[in-house]
Amino acid sequence: MSAVFEAAPVFSMRQDSLLPPDDPLRQTLHNEVHARPSASLKLPVVVHYVAVLNEGVARADEHAHLCRLPGQEALPPEALGANFLRLNFEGFSVKWERHTEFTRYSVVQALPEGLDATPESLDALPPAVTADWLRDVPGRTFAALKLVLLEQHLGSPGKVVADARTWFDDSPIVASVMGAVQGQGHSVVVTDFQLRPTGWEHMVVIAEHATSETRAGRIAQRLLEIETYRLMALRALPVAKALGPLLGRVEAGLASITERLHQRDTSADALLDELIALAARVEHLTAEHQYRFNATEAYHALVQNRIAELHEGKSGAAQTLGEFMQRRLSPAMATVALTAQRLTDLSRRIERASALLRTRVDIATDLRSQALLTQLSEGQSTQLRMQATVEGLSIAAITYYVVSLLLYVFKALKLQGWWPLSPELSAGIAIPLVLAGVWWTTRRIHRRFFGHGPAA
Template identity: 35%
Template sequence: MHSQRDDLYAELHSRPFQVIASPARVSYLAVLMNVEQKRRDFQHFSALYERYGVVPPAKDSVCLEVVFGDVRIRRESHLEFISYTIINQGAPFLADPFANNGLSCLPRDWIEGIEGTVVSAFHVAIEDAKEQPEPELAHVKSYFEGMRLVGSRPQNGDAQVWTTFQVHSDGCGRILVYNRNMSDSQLGRMVQRLIEIESYRLFALLGLPTARLYNQRLATMDQRLSELTAQLAETEAEVDEQAVLTQIIDMAAWVEAARAKTTFRFSATSAYHDLVLIRLNELKEDEVSGHLTITEFMTRRLTPAMRTCKATSDHLENLSRRIDRVSDMMRTRVEMTIQSQNQHLLASMDRRSKIQLAMQHTVEGLSVAAISYYSIGLIKYLIEAAYEHGAPIDKSLAVGVSVPLVIGGVWWATRRIHRRFIKLAKERGEDL
């Protein structure tokens, strides 16, 4: 058996769908946390077990669920946030469906002790339309403080859903569900989809402020790059290559820093948006006369924001590629300039070497005379020494005869050395 076989099976069941009976009150919190905050949040969640006299879990998990009487709490760990789903099926169901909610049954100080940044917070009120008729539309609108409603009949009309996708006076969103003909399991799955749509669309929108912030600077960078490219295209004009390279390096550094800061956010935005679209498709909505459906609302409002994020991400990638091309062009131009300078330098060195060779030939002639002069002087000393010791020679004649012999010998030796160096240079492929 594979060592991770059990884990692979368990992964498919790590986040089971809720089973919710109507009526019920559900509250949902999605809190943005880092790794350290997630670790402390598990300890904070374990403290809630101890308050109700329940043994806390030994270690953290992807999904933890606990029941305290009529209250069921599910804590789920996601990549960048922790979510809490609180289902209260024992609260007094008042005329206003949002008067009581899931959070109202938990200790206030424990809720305030949750670390992190709340991104999504809303209440879901579930009513049973089989036992109690649905109220008039005016009453429904009053539950949402008079805000514009978005209506939907998911699961082919087995339920009626009302929401506004706005924050109300209590700082939370609201979703009202009337169960017409759904089982507890079907209702739990539908509510889970609604929760994920509302939560994931907010996390998807986290990338929009970032996109708007960088769009302003990207327009400026685009203009600067266009000006640099035009400047390089004017071949007749002199270009300060060092200054241009400095500007290109600064632009490349900014773009890479921007990509490092935005890559995760824009990738997460795309992933959350895909999840929202999948959940919308799973709702199987019917239209409510006179109202936008959830799918229509999301398509009209969320999709443009996602396209803005996608356009900004593509703009950064495109600008990075363009800077690379301009940088390559600039490097090629610098290399050509260096090669031209090297050619001029080599030509100058070749001229100097020829001058030096001519000077060497001149010096060579002078050196033959100088060596011959000193050699004849030494021979003269030898002749005089021999003559003084009785050798039968004519000093003047001997010195005169040695002059052409010495000059010829020195010249021959010099030419032989010269030919030897020429031969060695030719063997090495050098041109003299």
């Protein structure tokens, strides 16, 4: 079976000599708005849609899988470069789209004539690709949807919804009139958001006969994106529920630490160790789950945006898609947002507790330093007093030695007849003079080395 592939259109920049040189990203950013063009769907049609998580799945694995389609053995790897590829076969088409966290596969085929409007008949409706090919899609399935688009006059939306009710079991349905800004709208969507035993969800769209193929393609794309982004947004809910008890214990531990901060008999080192352990745990949780929480916020915003683009109106007593999402999805998103906020608040509270503990440690350190300086000052005063005492003794000792030397000198002079006085008397007379000289010399040394007044 031969087939042709349709990649995302690439518009090349003109090489005009009158323009400055192109920024390296100009062409890439320009072509981004054309990266995933909507399909043109000829009604009636059924879309078998599968979205898989692509963590650990390389683009080469997806290329090898697409090459297993009939006639695609020579599919060039470059065809997957724009993250979008549509392969057109006889009677059906396969669309591949790769996103950051997931990859989407859509098999579009004409709805068989005379198909009974029952959930069992839709369950039994197989995709145009082989069962083995669909089962072997690389990745883990998180969304699988059979979307049926029909043509019918929308005279009474309530009757249209009642007729479409036969496609579903007895579970409550959700229905919206789309394009109901003015008038009665251009189409009606009905679903029950139930996962059937076959693994598929069912969704039915009834459009007016005048609905263009491009509008039908946009309707299908928006509805498929709503369900995809809804499920991706909910991926953070189990994480948030699991973190609840753990965050409660961390909050209790932080409260205990802050309670003991003002108790003087509590060791600051012990508090610091506990606080560091809590901070490390919170930072680990933040690093591990912050991306998931941020992604959930982004996916939820996309769901709300796509619902707003439907311009919904009510059709009888059934909930609209927007009402269903508001009542069922918003509480889950609030739980995720609260958990993310608790993590952020815990980080801030730990930071404030750390600042308080640092203040306490700084004050204690300052007090110890002041006490140490006081001890040093007292020790220095004592040392100075001892030094003064030692200096007094030193003056007496030096005077004694000098006078002893002078006594020997006087004895020698007396022996030679050169000194008339008694040596002992001469030594006694010299004592005050020597003492004054030693004292004066010591003061001079002090003034020179310690700056106590100008040197004499």
